[in-house]
Amino acid sequence: MMAMTTQGTADIADTSPASGRAGRHLGRAATVFLATGLLLIALNLRIGVASVSPVIRYIQDALGLTSTTAGLLSTLPVLCFGIFAFLTPWLVRRIGIDRLLAVVLVVLAVAIATRLIDGSPALFIGTVFVGAAIAVGNVVLPAAIKQHFVARTGLMMSLYSMTLYIGAALASGLTVPLMHAFDGDWQAALAIWSIPAAVALLVWLPRLWTTRRASRRSGTETAVSQADSAETASVADVVPERDEPSFSRLIRDRTALAVTGFMGLQSLSYYAGLAWVPTILTDHGMSSSTAGLMLSYSSFPALASALLVPILANRVSVRWIPAAMAVGLTALALVGLVVAPVSGAIAWMTLLGLGQGAALSLALSYIVWRAPDARHTAHLSTMAQGVGYLVAALGPFLVGALHSVTGGWQIPLAVLIVLLIPELVAGVIASRNRHVLTPVTTE
Incomplete structure (x- = not known):
């Protein structure tokens, strides 16, 4: 990420x-x-x-x-x-x-x-x-x-x-x-x-x-x-300023905003889970050692999906399908943590790993696919990571604050599920075959 x-x-x-x-x-x-x-x-x-x-x-x-x-x-x-x-x-x-x-x-x-x-x-x-x-x-x-x-x-x-x-x-x-x-x-x-x-x-x-x-x-x-x-x-050090895809221009570009939004929201979901999934499981009766192992286990399906999704994305005719799959898998995992957090923990951690690994891989790939050249890639990367991680930083804090107020985990998880909707919208827009700051559609 x-x-x-x-x-x-x-x-x-x-x-x-x-x-x-x-x-x-x-x-x-x-x-x-x-x-x-x-x-x-x-x-x-x-x-x-x-x-x-x-x-x-x-x-x-x-x-x-x-x-x-x-x-x-x-x-x-x-x-x-x-x-x-x-x-x-x-x-x-x-x-x-x-x-x-x-x-x-x-x-x-x-x-x-x-x-x-x-x-x-x-x-x-x-x-x-x-x-x-x-x-x-x-x-x-x-x-x-x-x-x-x-x-x-x-x-x-x-x-x-x-x-x-x-x-x-x-x-x-x-x-x-x-x-x-x-x-x-x-x-x-x-x-x-x-x-x-x-x-x-x-x-x-x-x-x-x-x-x-x-x-x-x-x-x-x-x-x-x-x-x-x-x-x-x-890239500002190696190209003339007049050729720069400046931040002020990128922030007004729909595709750049979608790439940044997808990066930020998938990172928010990931770091919220990284911070609180073990606590959610232990609060429902799982031992702390097992809860840590569950979180650790989720990294392995994430690795598999992260490696495979870019290949799939280049082969499907409907470009937004991989983004929808990533969001859908994550949503199923979060719903599972609400309904049966301990009894279905292995299934939910598998789905969560697959979904978040796919989302991360897509977020990285959109940076390259939606930039026409190296200097645009540099600036889009800076915007996506800088702004995206500032958004992602809200995740652990938001979940912790909601848990403090409500005393349970249903509302915090429900909020994470709702936030998957704008993540999906951003993914659909970022999936379109269009470069930032240009109508050119070749990758």
């Missing part, structure tokens, strides 16, 4: 001659090592958020938080995803891709480790830094993949998406067992997830040393940073 901004900027990186030479000159061992480093970074881009929801009830009890306040633990990172989507190009220009990814890992490791500190302030401050680091990683990592793997972009992006789901599944499935292993210490169970970030940093550091040596051989370290920045910065 979080890779939207870089889809366009990575396309710019993809066309760089320097990027192509770098990719061709990598030896096999260096290529494997670089790919391993990038995928280990990807593994950490969901852990800091997905690990919280299975133990959120324990956090509430320990800190005396209301459901509304606890919902902020899931809302704040998503809010950061939107805010930092607009700031990341500036960071790339100042630091460069490789160094910025190292900074992401350092911030993630430290921020997750601060969950060992007692008290609500440390928990919430750490959560903000977790969200900021993940947001930057979401933007930069796909660009790095396209920069270094010009001939294998498709394969690496597939592995990247798969690794995101694996990270979420591991965090949601293992946090409660880890808590029990630590004698009920939820802080230790959350803080231990700083270890994967530290491991990824250790694997990534040789890449920085290699880059620095290459910079010295070329006679200027600044040139490397500038090259990285040029390849991944906002």
Whole structure:
């Protein structure tokens, strides 16, 4: 969900001659090592958020938080995803891709480790830094993949998406067992997830040393940073301003609004579920360990649908059918959670995973399909991710607030079901074979 901004900027990186030479000159061992480093970074881009929801009830009890306040633990990172989507190009220009990814890992490791500190302030401050680091990683990592793997972009992006789901599944499935292993210490169970970030940093550091040596051989370290920045910065840096598909124009375009709306609403549904599904299940009598495993399990059907739906979308004659399928599967899952949350949990988690995985895949694909060229893709990506995640941040908070007011889960789930209607409308419009800011209909 979080890779939207870089889809366009990575396309710019993809066309760089320097990027192509770098990719061709990598030896096999260096290529494997670089790919391993990038995928280990990807593994950490969901852990800091997905690990919280299975133990959120324990956090509430320990800190005396209301459901509304606890919902902020899931809302704040998503809010950061939107805010930092607009700031990341500036960071790339100042630091460069490789160094910025190292900074992401350092911030993630430290921020997750601060969950060992007692008290609500440390928990919430750490959560903000977790969200900021993940947001930057979401933007930069796909660009790095396209920069270094010009001939294998498709394969690496597939592995990247798969690794995101694996990270979420591991965090949601293992946090409660880890808590029990630590004698009920939820802080230790959350803080231990700083270890994967530290491991990824250790694997990534040789890449920085290699880059620095290459910079010295070329006679200027600044040139490397500038090259990285040029390849991944906002398209405003590489095309004349008069040719820009500006935000003010995109925000008035129906197709761009539909793509952004679909991204935002499907993300809202996803993060609301990520934050509260385990609590919904435990409140109906399921053990916390099993509830976490149920959420973890949903990642696997999501992975399958995310891989298959783009293929289906290119083969069906009625273009809005995949969007309708994604929304319909999610609706069935949410209705099931209202009617029989525990007895049908496996079925509902299967449907939820299939629906949300398909919706995410479509949201990513619409960015590419509805943009006529790389610079439009960059700007549409920034708009869809920045605005979309700001909308998505309402999901966990809204569900938590409604639960606090009503004392049950029927109304919050009903609201999520109702919000699927505008998501479907946005999906239907985004499915039309029309580029943003142009009547051209070729893809």
